[in-house]
Amino acid sequence: MGQLTGGDPSLLRRINSAVVLRALRDTDCATLTEITRATGLSRPTVEGVVEGLAEAGLVVERAAEEGTARRQGRPARRFRFRAEAGHLLGLEIGAHRVVAVVSDLDGRVLGTQTRDVDEKAPADERLERLRGTVAELLRRTGVPRGSLRAVGVGTPGIVEADGTVRLGTALPQWTGLHLGERLSRSFRCPVLVENDANVAAVAEHWQGAAKDTDDVVFVLAGLSPGAGSLIGGRLHRGHGGAAGEIGALHLLGREATPEALLSTTDEPLPPLDEQAVTEVFALAREGDGSALAAVERFIQRLVHDVAALVLALDPELVVVGGWAAGLDGVLDPLRRELARYCLRPPAVALSLLGEAVVATGALRLALDHVERQLFAVEGAVGA
Amino acid sequence: MGQLTGGDPSLLRRINSAVVLRALRDTDCATLTEITRATGLSRPTVEGVVEGLAEAGLVVERAAEEGTARRQGRPARRFRFRAEAGHLLGLEIGAHRVVAVVSDLDGRVLGTQTRDVDEKAPADERLERLRGTVAELLRRTGVPRGSLRAVGVGTPGIVEADGTVRLGTALPQWTGLHLGERLSRSFRCPVLVENDANVAAVAEHWQGAAKDTDDVVFVLAGLSPGAGSLIGGRLHRGHGGAAGEIGALHLLGREATPEALLSTTDEPLPPLDEQAVTEVFALAREGDGSALAAVERFIQRLVHDVAALVLALDPELVVVGGWAAGLDGVLDPLRRELARYCLRPPAVALSLLGEAVVATGALRLALDHVERQLFAVEGAVGA
Numbered sequence: 157m158g159q160l161t162g163g164d165p166s167l168l169r170r171i172n173s174a175v176v177l178r179a180l181r182d183t184d185c186a187t188l189t190e191i192t193r194a195t196g197l198s199r200p201t202v203e204g205v206v207e208g209l210a211e212a213g214l215v216v217e218r219a220a221e222e223g224t225a226r227r228q229g230r231p232a233r234r235f236r237f238r239a240e241a242g243h244l245l246g247l248e249i250g251a252h253r254v255v256a257v258v259s260d261l262d263g264r265v266l267g268t269q270t271r272d273v274d275e276k277a278p279a280d281e282r283l284e285r286l287r288g289t290v291a292e293l294l295r296r297t298g299v300p301r302g303s304l305r306a307v308g309v310g311t312p313g314i315v316e317a318d319g320t321v322r323l324g325t326a327l328p329q330w331t332g333l334h335l336g337e338r339l340s341r342s343f344r345c346p347v348l349v350e351n352d353a354n355v356a357a358v359a360e361h362w363q364g365a366a367k368d369t370d371d372v373v374f375v376l377a378g379l380s381p382g383a384g385s386l387i388g389g390r391l392h393r394g395h396g397g398a399a400g401e402i403g404a405l406h407l408l409g410r411e412a413t414p415e416a417l418l419s420t421t422d423e424p425l426p427p428l429d430e431q432a433v434t435e436v437f438a439l440a441r442e443g444d445g446s447a448l449a450a451v452e453r454f455i456q457r458l459v460h461d462v463a464a465l466v467l468a469l470d471p472e473l474v475v476v477g478g479w480a481a482g483l484d485g486v487l488d489p490l491r492r493e494l495a496r497y498c499l500r501p502p503a504v505a506l507s508l509l510g511e512a513v514v515a516t517g518a519l520r521l522a523l524d525h526v527e528r529q530l531f532a533v534e535g536a537v538g539a
Numbered sequence: 540m541g542q543l544t545g546g547d548p549s550l551l552r553r554i555n556s557a558v559v560l561r562a563l564r565d566t567d568c569a570t571l572t573e574i575t576r577a578t579g580l581s582r583p584t585v586e587g588v589v590e591g592l593a594e595a596g597l598v599v600e601r602a603a604e605e606g607t608a609r610r611q612g613r614p615a616r617r618f619r620f621r622a623e624a625g626h627l628l629g630l631e632i633g634a635h636r637v638v639a640v641v642s643d644l645d646g647r648v649l650g651t652q653t654r655d656v657d658e659k660a661p662a663d664e665r666l667e668r669l670r671g672t673v674a675e676l677l678r679r680t681g682v683p684r685g686s687l688r689a690v691g692v693g694t695p696g697i698v699e700a701d702g703t704v705r706l707g708t709a710l711p712q713w714t715g716l717h718l719g720e721r722l723s724r725s726f727r728c729p730v731l732v733e734n735d736a737n738v739a740a741v742a743e744h745w746q747g748a749a750k751d752t753d754d755v756v757f758v759l760a761g762l763s764p765g766a767g768s769l770i771g772g773r774l775h776r777g778h779g780g781a782a783g784e785i786g787a788l789h790l791l792g793r794e795a796t797p798e799a800l801l802s803t804t805d806e807p808l809p810p811l812d813e814q815a816v817t818e819v820f821a822l823a824r825e826g827d828g829s830a831l832a833a834v835e836r837f838i839q840r841l842v843h844d845v846a847a848l849v850l851a852l853d854p855e856l857v858v859v860g861g862w863a864a865g866l867d868g869v870l871d872p873l874r875r876e877l878a879r880y881c882l883r884p885p886a887v888a889l890s891l892l893g894e895a896v897v898a899t900g901a902l903r904l905a906l907d908h909v910e911r912q913l914f915a916v917e918g919a920v921g922a
Binding site: 314322323369371383385387392393394395396397398399400401464465467468469470471472498499500502 | 697705706752754766768770775776777778779780781782783784847848850851852853854855881882883885
C-alpha cells in the first residue's frame with residue numbers, strides 16, 4: 157500500500173509480523189514459500205520476520221524442534237506458531253466461590269481450579285483466596301508465572317475502564333475497590349477486569365449457546381441480576397460500563413426485589429442467599445402452592461427485565477444463565493412474552509457453559525488482548 | 540504495505556483515489572507536491588490518481604477553473620475537490636408532512652421543501668406527495684436529477700435492511716410496504732430507508748445536541764414513541780432493525796397507550812391526533828387540573844421508557860425530541876428519575892434540530908453512503 161511507503165518502519169515491521177504470525181497460526185506449520193504465498197510479502201521480508209519471531213520465541217522450526225537431521229537436498233524448512241510461548245488466566249470472583257482457568261496462546265485450557273469463599277468474606281480475604289487459587293493452579297499445571305501474557309477477571313458490579321469497581325453490592329467492600337490495580341500486584345502482565353454478565357456474554361459467543369450469532373444478550377438471572385450484550389460481535393459496555401444493569405429496572409415499577417418476590421412468607425429471603433432460593437425452586441417443583449406463586453412472581457419480573465432489554469437492543473438471541481436450579485422453567489414464559497411484544501422475537505436459549513461461563517469469558521478477554529498484540533493488523537492502517 | 544504488493548491492482552487504485560480525494564477535501568486546494576506529502580504516495584501515483592479523478596469530475600484544477608493564464612516559470616498547479624460534482628437528498632415521510640432537503644457532496648444544504656399531507660392519506664398518495672416535493676425542490680435549486688448520488692429516507696416504523704417496512708402503525712398502509720423499492724423507481728442512485736428515530740439520532744450527532752458524544756439515545760416522544768441510538772458513533776439498528784422500539788414497553792406493565800394517558804376524559808384521544816395532544820399541553824400550561832394530571836401520567840410513562848433504555852444501553856446523553864409543545868416540561872422529571880436509578884446518569888437535552896431532525900438525519904445517511912464510496916480506506920485492507 158502506497159500511503160505507508162514513507163511511514164514508520166517499526167509499524168510496518170509490526171504489521172508484517174502480525175500477518176506472518178496469523179498465517180502460521182492458521183496452518184499446522186508452513187514453509188517460507190507457503191508463508192510468502194499466503195501473506196503476499198516478499199521472500200526476504202518473510203525470512204526476516206520469521207527470524208525475529210523465532211528469536212522472540214513465538215515461532216519454532218519444526219525440524220530443529222524434532223531434532224531430526226535435515227535430509228540431503230535441503231528440504232524446505234517448516235515453521236509453526238508456538239502456542240506454548242505464553243499463557244493466559246481467566247478468573248471469576250463470585251459471591252460463593254472463586255475460579256481460575258489457565259490456557260495457552262491458542263486458548264486451549266490446561267487446567268481449572270475452584271475454591272469456595274464465604275459470601276460475607278471481606279475484600280482482602282476474597283482476593284487472598286483468589287491469589288491462593290491461582291498459585292495452586294499454576295503449580296499444578298506447571299505454568300511459570302512469568303509466562304502469563306494477560307489475565308482476565310469477571311466480577312459482579314459496575315466496572316470502570318481502569319478496573320475500579322464503581323458499584324458492587326453483591327460482594328462485601330466491593331464498591332470503590334481498585335480491583336484491577338490490586339490484582340496487578342500479583343502479575344507482571346496486563347489485568348483486564350470486566351463485569352461478570354459481560355464476560356458471560358463473551359463466553360457464550362466464544363464457546364457456548366451464542367456461537368452462531370454476533371448479536372446476543374446474556375441474562376445473568378439471580379438475586380443480583382444483570383445482563384451483558386454483544387453488538388456486532390463486540391462487547392457493549394456502555395458509556396460508563398453500566399450497560400445491562402437491569403437490576404435497577406424493578407425500581408421503576410411497583411415491583412420488589414428478587415428476595416421479596418421469591419419469598420413464601422411475609423418476610424423477604426435473606427439477601428443474596430442462593431441456598432434459600434434453591435429451596436423455593438425445589439418446593440415449587442414438588443407442587444407447593446406458595447412456592448409456585450413465588451417462582452411465578454420471580455419469572456414475571458425476569459421476563460419484564462429481559463423484554464425491556466430486547467426492545468432496547470433487538471438481539472438475535474437471548475441466553476439465560478447464572479442459576480443452575482429452576483432456570484429451565486423460565487424459557488417458555490420468556491418466549492411467550494417476547495413473542496407478544498416483539499415483531500421478530502429473539503431466540504431464547506439456556507447457557508451452555510453453566511458454572512464455567514464467567515471464568516471462560518474472562519479467559520477470552522485475556523486472549524483477545526494478546527491476539528490484538530500479536531495478530532492485529534486492523535487499525536494499524538488508516539489515512 | 541507489503542501484503543498488498545501482489546494484490547488486486549484495481550483495489551489499490553481505488554484506495555489511492557480515496558486517500559487523495561480525502562486529502563483534497565480536507566484542504567481548500569492543494570498542489571501535487573502537497574498531496575504527495577499528505578498522502579505518502581509517490582509523485583507519479585498522485586499524478587495518475589488526480590488525472591483519473593479530474594476525468595471523473597470529482598477534482599478540478601484551480602487555474603483552469605478560474606480561466607487565468609498560468610504565469611511564467613510554471614507555478615505549481617493547484618487542485619480542489621468538486622463538492623458540486625454530485626448531490627444528495629434527505630427525505631422525511633411523516634404522518635402530517637413530507638420534507639425534502641438537498642445538499643452537495645460536502646453536505647452543504649442548498650434547499651429544503653416541506654408539504655403537508657393528510658394523516659389518513661393512503662400510501663400511494665403519500666408517496667406521490669413526496670415525489671412532487673422532491674421535483675419542486677430540484678427545480679427550485681437547479682439540481683439535475685442525474686446529479687443525485689444517494690437518497691436517505693426517514694420513516695416511522697420498523698425498517699428491514701432492504702428498505703421494506705416490517706411494521707408501521709403510524710401511517711396508513713405502511714406495514715409491508717416495499718418503501719425502498721418504490722422510491723428507487725424515481726431515482727437512479729441508491730435509496731437508503733431508515734427508521735425516523737434512528738436517523739434523528741444520526742442528525743443530532745452530526746449537527747445537533749449530540750455533537751460531542753458518540754454514545755447517545757434519541758427519544759422521539761409522541762403518540763408513536765420510539766428511540767434511536769448511536770453506540771461508539773455508529774447507528775445501532777438491532778438484529779432486525781427494531782432496536783429502540785420502546786413503544787411496546789408500556790404493554791409490559793399495567794400502563795396504557797399515550798392516547799389514554801393524555802386524555803382528560805374517560806375516552807382516549809383519537810389515535811395519532813397530535814392537535815388534541817397540543818391542546819392538552821396548552822390546557823396544562825394554563826393550570827387545568829385534569830390536563831395537568833394527564834400530562835403527568837404521560838411524562839411518567841416516558842420516563843419509564845427512557846429509563847429502561849438507559850439501563851440497557853448506558854449512553855452518555857439522552858436527547859428528547861419529536862414534539863415541539865410541552866417537551867421542555869419532560870426534562871426535569873427525566874433527570875430526576877434517571878438520577879435515582881443510574882449511577883452515572885446520562886445528560887439529558889432537548890433536540891436542537893427540531894422539525895428538521897429527521898430529514899437532516901436522512902441526508903446524513905446519504906452522505907455517509909457516498910463518503911464510503913469516495914473516501915473509504917477502512918475495510919479495504921485486511922489479512
